[in-house]
Amino acid sequence: MRKEMQRRLMPYEEQMILFAKSCYICFQEFDLRVCEMCYSAYYCEQHKQQFQIKHNKHCWDLMFCLNLEMRHAGTKLHYDFSIFPNGTKYIDDMEGFMKNYYYLDTIPKSWSSKAYIHTDFVSTPLTVLYGIISAEVNVLNMNGHQYFVHIITSSYLEAEYAAAWELFLHTLYQIKQLTVVIIGLECKFEGKYFDLCNKCNSYGQSLKLEFSPMLYHKYINRPLCKKPNVIIRFDVDLKDETTLIDIFSTPNMNCPYFLLATSKSVAKENKTTMKELLNLQPAYNEQNKFRSFHPWRDFQTGSVYYRNNYVTIYPNFIL
Numbered sequence: 419m420r421k422e423m424q425r426r427l428m429p430y431e432e433q434m435i436l437f438a439k440s441c442y443i444c445f446q447e448f449d450l451r452v453c454e455m456c457y458s459a460y461y462c463e464q465h466k467q468q469f470q471i472k473h474n475k476h477c478w479d480l481m482f483c484l485n486l487e488m489r490h491a492g493t494k495l496h497y498d499f500s501i502f503p504n505g506t507k508y509i510d511d512m513e514g515f516m517k518n519y520y521y522l523d524t525i526p527k528s529w530s531s532k533a534y535i536h537t538d539f540v541s542t543p544l545t546v547l548y549g550i551i552s553a554e555v556n557v558l559n560m561n562g563h564q565y566f567v568h569i570i571t572s573s574y575l576e577a578e579y580a581a582a583w584e585l586f587l588h589t590l591y592q593i594k595q596l597t598v599v600i601i602g603l604e605c606k607f608e609g610k611y612f613d614l615c616n617k618c619n620s621y622g623q624s625l626k627l628e629f630s631p632m633l634y635h636k637y638i639n640r641p642l643c644k645k646p647n648v649i650i651r652f653d654v655d656l657k658d659e660t661t662l663i664d665i666f667s668t669p670n671m672n673c674p675y676f677l678l679a680t681s682k683s684v685a686k687e688n689k690t691t692m693k694e695l696l697n698l699q700p701a702y703n704e705q706n707k708f709r710s711f712h713p714w715r716d717f718q719t720g721s722v723y724y725r726n727n728y729v730t731i732y733p734n735f736i737l
């Protein structure tokens with residue numbers, strides 16, 4: 419399906435294909451009405467009342483979601499990270515980041531839709547940057563001046579947001595070449611370099627995005643493959659067979675491993691599975707202070723979710 423489309427699918431479009439329209443209460447797929455507020459939930463003739471009671475608490479969030487999704491389609495992400503970081507503007511969460519580096523101290527009563535999209539844009543690099551600091555991981559386990567971030571995901575969003583890794587370069591100026599590799603995603607082009615700010619240019623820094631459509635263990639076991647300095651995995655089902663084979667066939671990486679999850683239950687389950695299977699204990703397993711504030715529709719539950727909501731950090735990935 420994705421190949422036939424002219425553009426890549428938004429997460430909600432992928433989910434719409436996976437989850438057929440059905441009544442929110444009984445799941446029947448015919449004779450449906452749509453909620454006329456959010457246009458995101460359906461009910462059948464018999465369940466109008468039950469639907470209204472159960473759906474009501476999610477309706478506003480879903481409506482907001484639809485709004486953002488419609489605005490996001492075709493919006494170009496504008497960014498200028500040159501003011502980050504500023505020694506006098508210490509931050510320890512996403513709200514602080516938005517206040518100091520997006521709204522430049524003058525925060526409006528309510529954020530604009532672009533601001534919500536911006537939190538989605540910067541969430542992953544900020545999570546890794548501050549996660550490394552709070553888990554007291556040795557961040558610069560580098561070979562020379564090169565730094566490799568391996569992101570294992572099948573969602574194209576991380577690729578679309580890759581320019582935000584410039585924030586990483588601004589804090590860790592020892593890194594000269596930062597390469598973000600997205601593994602598990604098909605893409606037409608092999609890689610690209612981003613334009614960076616004057617500060618990055620004067621330090622001789624570069625930011626490159628690469629893709630590889632294969633499974634992680636296949637990617638990492640190729641001859642001459644550069645070892646990662648950090649590995650990130652999203653919303654993974656660690657009990658899924660392919661994932662298990664992938665994890666067990668990955669050699670010892672001796673680098674921090676981040677598991678990012680949208681829900682607390684997934685984060686908790688991941689922690690238990692990693693302990694049972696690999697005897698690994700996380701250095702950090704909490705709600706993420708740098709989560710995205712952009713809601714995405716969850717077609718499975720009829721509510722919304724936030725990317726990178728929970729973060730689990732293993733300082734050293736050793737089997």
Ligand SMILES: [Zn+2]
Binds near residue numbers: 441442443445461463
């Ligand atoms: Zn029904």
Ligand SMILES: [Zn+2]
Binds near residue numbers: 453454476477478480
């Ligand atoms: Zn609704």
Ligand SMILES: [Zn+2]
Binds near residue numbers: 584587588615616617
């Ligand atoms: Zn820069």
